[in-house]
Each structure stands twice: as structure tokens, then as C-alpha cells.
Amino acid sequence: MKFTAFGWARSVALCTAIATLASCGLPQVGPNKRQIFAGSVQREGDAFIVSVNDRVTRATGVVPALGFSESFINANQITSDVIRPGDVLGLTIWENVDDGLFAAEAQRSTLLEEVQVDSAGYIFVPYAGRVRASGNTPDQLRRTITKDLEGQTPDPQVQVRRLAGDGSTVSLNGAVTGQGIYPIERPTRTLSAMLARAGGVAIEPDIAQISVIRGDQQGTIWLQDIYDHPQLDIALRGGDKILVEADTRSFTALGATSAQARVPFESRDLSALEAIAQVGGLISTLSDPTGVFVLRNEPAEIANQVLGRDDLVGAQRLVYVLDLTQPNGLFQARDFVIRNSDTLYVTEAPYAQWSKAISLLVTPVGSLSSVTSSLGG
Numbered sequence: 001m002k003f004t005a006f007g008w009a010r011s012v013a014l015c016t017a018i019a020t021l022a023s024c025g026l027p028q029v030g031p032n033k034r035q036i037f038a039g040s041v042q043r044e045g046d047a048f049i050v051s052v053n054d055r056v057t058r059a060t061g062v063v064p065a066l067g068f069s070e071s072f073i074n075a076n077q078i079t080s081d082v083i084r085p086g087d088v089l090g091l092t093i094w095e096n097v098d099d100g101l102f103a104a105e106a107q108r109s110t111l112l113e114e115v116q117v118d119s120a121g122y123i124f125v126p127y128a129g130r131v132r133a134s135g136n137t138p139d140q141l142r143r144t145i146t147k148d149l150e151g152q153t154p155d156p157q158v159q160v161r162r163l164a165g166d167g168s169t170v171s172l173n174g175a176v177t178g179q180g181i182y183p184i185e186r187p188t189r190t191l192s193a194m195l196a197r198a199g200g201v202a203i204e205p206d207i208a209q210i211s212v213i214r215g216d217q218q219g220t221i222w223l224q225d226i227y228d229h230p231q232l233d234i235a236l237r238g239g240d241k242i243l244v245e246a247d248t249r250s251f252t253a254l255g256a257t258s259a260q261a262r263v264p265f266e267s268r269d270l271s272a273l274e275a276i277a278q279v280g281g282l283i284s285t286l287s288d289p290t291g292v293f294v295l296r297n298e299p300a301e302i303a304n305q306v307l308g309r310d311d312l313v314g315a316q317r318l319v320y321v322l323d324l325t326q327p328n329g330l331f332q333a334r335d336f337v338i339r340n341s342d343t344l345y346v347t348e349a350p351y352a353q354w355s356k357a358i359s360l361l362v363t364p365v366g367s368l369s370s371v372t373s374s375l376g377g
Helices: 002-022 033-038 054-060 138-149 191-197 223-228 272-278 300-307 329-335 350-376
Strands: 048-051 088-094 109-116 122-125 129-132 157-163 169-174 180-183 208-214 217-222 241-246 250-255 261-264 287-298 316-322 343-348
Touching (some): 033 287, 048 300, 054 300, 129 138, 138 157, 191 208, 191 223, 191 241, 208 223, 217 223, 272 287, 300 316
Parallel strands (some): 048 316, 169 241, 250 343
Antiparallel strands (some): 088 157, 169 180, 250 261
8 A cells, every 4th residue: 555655656746747847948849839829919929819710711812913014915916027126138129221320230130138227227228328117117118218219210129128137036034945035026926925935934834933024114924824814925025035933932831840941832822731731741749730820920901801900000920820620620721821931830739748758757767777787787
């Protein structure tokens, strides 16, 4: 009976020691649920703690939109016949006299093989002078040159050909198969056609963003939007700069997950459930599925909607709580949208803290027994 009482007292002492250890300096991967809740506004902290439900999911499901301005979308396709600065033209001029202005003896035509349109849009034609070429079609330029030469030679006949030149080109950079400068030709007058001409994108299409810089304007869209919304397959202009790059958004994963790191988005829309899976999921012996937190600086308009208020000004610290053990917990995690710069934090399960406390108490005893056995041997 004394032995039983002694054993009972020792068990009580052990449990007390474990509880004492668990309540103080045990190693942790980060704050536990109690510590996070202690920083809430309700407890004189500076963060709002919000349990995720369907209403919160709808209010926070805002993803920054990408797109082109009206000036990009409404621009008509340029015709391949319009002459532009930098184009190279070929001119042939026939004269109706034997001793014409251009022709040598026994020759009634002359060929100007390459005439480049200057930066101001003009070309020089002998006896016609400086002629405006930019903005005209080859036929319009032909009529202009013919009219200018009529005072110099009777009934001149002029042919204008548009040769390959650098007047209408775009540059493609970034994650494309073939970076470089490409001319705008009849088959490549739109954004998707030009990307195909360069060999397509060299990254996963789901995370590819396309930026077009035109003068002092810039627009960015997702690659998939070109095919989902044909109006975004804009017409190109000479001098456009096209940049293809991967999505730069990321979130930070910390706590009791299989990986702790800054994690880039692997898809255009990322849910909390996908984010957990992306870092390897929860650890069955360590993670607390009732303590999945998403920390975010929320704009005032969204924070007011989430909290049912209208008095908040400026970005607010919000901590969203997901409980995966609830009947619809997985659905809510699947629908809750992760945004750029979010922090995904998973707390440790209480069991993990007790395991650490027991390990710390048992290990010294085991080590002492080993030493005693060794000395006794």
C-alpha cells in the first residue's frame, strides 16, 4: 500500500513537472494559439482575429485585376501597306522619251533599288525632291511622285515597292523562346501572333504575365486572358516593347508545416488549401489543424467589410483563422484566397508540447541509468 501511495505521488509530481515545463520555456516553432489570440484588439493588441466563414471568404476573395487600357484595346490593326519611318522602298521610274532624266542611252527606265524612309518620314527622289512617304500606301506615294515628276519629264510611270525594313518592329524580352526584334508583318499584327512568332513563352502558361510598353503607356495581362478574352489580343504598333515574365507574387509559410520558406505562387489563383499542399502539407505528429492562420495587412475597405464596420482608416492587421477539423473546414480553406505577401502560419498541436516536455524529463533519467549501468559493469 505504501508503494502504491508512493507511486501515485510520483505520478502526480511527474505530471506537475510536465505541466510546468509545458507552460514555460519549451522549444517552439513559433507562437501557439493562445499567444496569437493574446495579440488581438479585443485583448489590447493591434491585430483583428477573424474566424473564416463563407461571408469572410466572399469579402476577401479579391485578386488584383490585370488588363489593358481602352487605348490599347481600341487600337485598330495596322495594315502592312502603310509606309513608316525606317521602311525601305524600291522605286522604278519609266520615261516616255529616249533621252530622259533618269535613263541612260537606249534605256527608258531606272531602278532605285533601296530608298530608306528617314526618321521624319521622307524619302529623296531625284528631280522630285524630298517626298513625304510615311503614312501613305505604296500606291499613294506612287501618285505623289508621278505628279512631282510630270513637270520634269512627259508622262512618267512610277512603281513603288515596300521592301523588308525596320520601320515597324517590336522587341520581345524576358521568358520567351526567342528574344529579339521582330517586324510587324501581315501574320504578326496582334500580340498572340507575335508571341507565337517568337516561339511562345518559356515558362508555365499559368503564371505567365505579358506586359506591353507603348510610349509612356503600359499594360499587363495574364497569358491565358488573351485566349479567354479575345479583345485583349491587341493590335501591335511599331516600337512596342513586349515583356514576358513569371508571376512575382509569393507567400511565406511558417510554423508546423513540412517546409518553412518564401513560396512563389504556382497558379494564378491560390487558395489556402493549395498553399498548404504546396509546402508539403501539415505534419501529422506536430501540426494543429485547428490553428491554421493567415496573417495579412488588409486595405481599409476590405477590413471594414469583413469586420462589419465603417470607421477603420488605412491598412489593418488581420489574422484569419482556419479550423480544418470543422465539417466545412476544408471547403472554407479551399475557397479562401491567398494574396501576395500573405503569411501562412500553422501552430503546433498541444500534444507536441506534451511530447517535448516528457522527452526533456525522460532523457536525463535515461542518460543517468546508462551511466550507472556502465559504472556497475
